[in-house]
Amino acid sequence: MEDAEALDAVFAALANPTRRAILARLSKGDATVNALAEPFDMSLPAISKHLRVLEQAELITRSKDAQFRPCRLNAERLKDVALWTEQYRHIWDARFDAMARAIEDLRETTDDQGTGMGEDHA
Amino acid sequence: MEDAEALDAVFAALANPTRRAILARLSKGDATVNALAEPFDMSLPAISKHLRVLEQAELITRSKDAQFRPCRLNAERLKDVALWTEQYRHIWDARFDAMARAIEDLRETTDDQGTGMGEDHA
């Protein structure tokens, strides 16, 4: 997990609207290749290639059912993405900053047992 | 935000270990092109191009200071990524599922009081 090469493949796979749409579809349940291809104005081999990219990035898995190849979402890799972005959360999340400041304030007030009142900020 | 084309550019920019390393470096503070290039066994123009990709994805901004072009992280686009992944959290996060079940239980107990909350769709 959290491996650099794996992240390369996952981000590259996600950098395409067709593939993201396929993932969105699969989040509602498994589907065959033809079912996944239906919404797109694109040849079936093109979809097949997109699925291969998603599979190699481990964003989906494929099984066999007669001549059908039902696809299933593998959310583990999306979790990896979420975990990767977490390291930057403190930069964009105001709540995170507010919490950090609150912790700092708490530390200060317990340090010198001062007035504890008279602060401002929104 | 949450625009499809923008996400294309952001994910594509993140699909490269050099560019992710540059972002990690910038999360610790602004830096010039040469400073950013230093850790890599790669020509300066190559780094310059990576920075252009990051800039066009709006993952960084660049200013002017004499002959220097200090780069700064723009975490907004990383926030977009985090928000995008959120839609799949319930699939991988067991705690999320537990919470969803708790909400469902709560909804059931308040149903007969006619809250007028969201009904089903499709």
Next chain:
DNA sequence: TAGATAATTAAGCAAACGGTTTATTACGCG
């Protein structure tokens, strides 16, 4: 004014990407 330094532009190249059309494989069914 001449250098040195910071960074980009230009040109070139091999490999990967995203699509196509045309086979080909695999399976179920009458």
Next chain:
DNA sequence: CGCGTAATAAACCGTTTGCTTAATTATCTA
């Protein structure tokens, strides 16, 4: 068996990517 359906493989094509080296632009400094 022969046919229809699901899906992949093969070959091809234009564009993009990720890198190179060489040249150019912009700015500070002696």
